[in-house]
Amino acid sequence: EVQLVESGGGLVKPGGSLRLSCAASGFTFTNAWMNWVRQAPGKGLEWVGRIRTKADGGTTAYAAPVKGRFIISTDDSKNTLFLEMNSLKTEDTGVYYCSAGPSWGQGTLVTVSS
Amino acid sequence: QAVVTQEPSLTVSPGGTVTLTCGSSTGAVTSGHYPFWFQQKPGQAPRTLIYDTTNKHSWTPARFSGSLLGGKAALTLSGAQPEDEAEYYCLLSYSDARVFGGGTKLTVL
Numbered sequence: 001e002v003q004l005v006e007s008g009g010g011l012v013k014p015g016g017s018l019r020l021s022c023a024a025s026g027f028t029f030t031n032a033w034m035n036w037v038r039q040a041p042g043k044g045l046e047w048v049g050r051i052r053t054k055a056d057g058g059t060t061a062y063a064a065p066v067k068g069r070f071i072i073s074t075d076d077s078k079n080t081l082f083l084e085m086n087s088l089k090t091e092d093t094g095v096y097y098c099s100a101g102p103s104w105g106q107g108t109l110v111t112v113s114s
Numbered sequence: 115q116a117v118v119t120q121e122p123s124l125t126v127s128p129g130g131t132v133t134l135t136c137g138s139s140t141g142a143v144t145s146g147h148y149p150f151w152f153q154q155k156p157g158q159a160p161r162t163l164i165y166d167t168t169n170k171h172s173w174t175p176a177r178f179s180g181s182l183l184g185g186k187a188a189l190t191l192s193g194a195q196p197e198d199e200a201e202y203y204c205l206l207s208y209s210d211a212r213v214f215g216g217g218t219k220l221t222v223l
Contacts, residue, residue, distance in 0.1 A: 035212075037160075037214075044201075044203060044214060044215075044216050044217040045152070045154075045160060045203050045205075045214045045217070046214060047205070047211070047212040047213060047214055050212070061210035061211060063115075063211065064115050097159060097160070102162035102165060102171050103162075104159045104160055104161070104162070105159065106159050107159055
């Protein structure tokens, strides 16, 4: 059974940093393109970015609002996906989900507030 | 960045049929946009219903189907059930970027 478990969310001040993790199991992690998606309170889904497998170049792509501030990476030895978030803004507040293929985690809440 | 548009809300009667659409500001939606459809109920994570325009997952109820219709991606629900009341999102791919639509709130009433 595919499982994706996000962690690392919490309260952070504007301008601060946070690193989210997504622990994956039940599938071959190194074969999966991984995505981060977020959802602001009461709002719709927003694609944040994705990372390709190393076999496909390992490259990343980001949505315009987070480009230059967020970094996606993986630790293939631990089957874990990361989202490093820097220079956080209040508008980055929301639930952050990781996804792999058709599977989604349950999300982790990030609150950016002073 | 492209804008993806969906109907903000739709209502369907139990047992009825409804079609949700997904348009692109860049022009016609094609199979090359690899349309996805997701269902999200309050307090839950999204669930993938359709991928690559028409393909279903093992958990996708047979009453849901995906297609291209009039230059848009479409999700058709035939024989609506009360448990289908939810928010539905489409996702389109543009080269390296992906963009979600704003979502359609589907009411079964």
